Amino acid sequence: MPELPEVETVCRGIAPQIEGRSISRVKVNCKKLRIPIPKKFASILKGRKIIRVKRKAKYIVIELDSGYSLVIHLGMSGRLTIQQDYQPAKHDHIVIELDNGSLIVFNDTRKFGLATVLHETEFDDFKFFKKLGIEPLSKELNTVQLFKILEKRKKNIKSVIMDSSIIVGVGNIYASESLFSAGIHPERLASEISKKESDRLFKAIVETLKRAIEAGGSTLKDYAKANGESGYFQHQFLVYDQQDQPCSKCKRAIQKIKQNGRATYFCGKCQK
DNA sequence: AGACGTACCTGACCGC
DNA sequence: TGCGGTCAGGTACGTC
Known part of the structure; x- marks a missing residue:
């Protein structure tokens, strides 16, 4: 899960x-x-x-x-x-x-x-x-820190935010979701992300994770029944697993590509 | 040092 | 029905 x-x-x-x-x-x-x-x-x-x-x-x-x-x-x-x-x-x-x-x-x-x-x-x-990196929901991660991290990484932004030796907790689903919310194309080089974009990404990561935790919280009652049903509580993702579905913002079809062996979903119009 | 591919393991699904 | 290939939300490790 x-x-x-x-x-x-x-x-x-x-x-x-x-x-x-x-x-x-x-x-x-x-x-x-x-x-x-x-x-x-x-x-x-x-x-x-x-x-x-x-x-x-x-x-x-x-x-x-x-x-x-x-x-x-x-x-x-x-x-x-x-x-x-x-x-x-x-x-x-x-x-x-x-x-x-x-x-x-x-x-x-x-x-x-x-x-x-x-x-x-x-x-x-x-x-x-x-080798664990910083907790994204702690004070250790802030706009200043994130930009410092991105500045010196010459690989695609998605794999940087998923790298647990840099930031912990962001996996393949929430990486795609956060980048969509921030309007950043997953194939961009981390080092080429502007301060403004980095700030949007910081906000997007924190909000995406927090919202997913809230969604999980609302199903805790069911979870407590321990029926083995768990997995991702927030089943409606904005881009993840939404290939060919219309983008929630612009209606263009969501694309699926592969990066570092993992599926990435994004909107080619909303994410620059 | 940092970027990248590979391996670990099981099961579901798809096309032939 | 069966078989081979591909895919899946993670991550450590070897290699260049």
């Missing part, structure tokens, strides 16, 4: 259901997702109390009372749900039972996700955290 808004929504959805609960049982059905699941995984979780759920980039961090955290990344197809009466399903790789009988279920068809345990003293050294 995941770009920043979806991960944020999962965190907000599961937090009230699992914070304060203790872990009674842990079942690991899979040795390895993107990286091996540590041997000590189950023993570190078992018996611990869940203190807090938070998001770091696209990672879900579930803090325990022992100083350890359960760290999960959903990859392309991962789902993290809370279930009351559990029906085992294909690709349920990790099932964590809580003291009230609820289960935290991590299902990931394609196994591009990740699940591990990290002690608070290991966070700074975790190799996947070391």
Whole structure:
């Protein structure tokens, strides 16, 4: 599922259901997702109390009372749900039972996700955290910062805003959506984006992500039912997956191209 | 250092 | 119905 808004929504959805609960049982059905699941995984979780759920980039961090955290990344197809009466399903790789009988279920068809345990003293050294760029919804990202970043990158603007070592959380869908909102052509060189355009893009990224989080929030009630239905909550995208559909602003057909191996959607008239 | 292609894995879909 | 090819919302890594 995941770009920043979806991960944020999962965190907000599961937090009230699992914070304060203790872990009674842990079942690991899979040795390895993107990286091996540590041997000590189950023993570190078992018996611990869940203190807090938070998001770091696209990672879900579930803090325990022992100083350890359960760290999960959903990859392309991962789902993290809370279930009351559990029906085992294909690709349920990790099932964590809580003291009230609820289960935290991590299902990931394609196994591009990740699940591990990290002690608070290991966070700074975790190799996947070391290279993370700035959070787009924090004060670290502002108009000044964004322009500084774009100025020195000689590759297309879309891949720059999707690069998690630069800015975290913007994936393939919201990259196309943000560029459309900002009126910027996805094939433009980042270094050739003007200050004015960069400022529009900053606004577009923040607004796009925030709106998607709000859309997710409005479906949290359904999510809490944990019927496994998740994915992108904001199903009506302005350009993503809208090839040949009329542009919402000018009616010209939305185009689809491929950039760096990924699909990009845009309006050739509205995006310069 | 930075840009680019490739690999990881499963399943859905499309044309033959 | 089956087979091969292509595609999918992520990201680390090797190579140039």
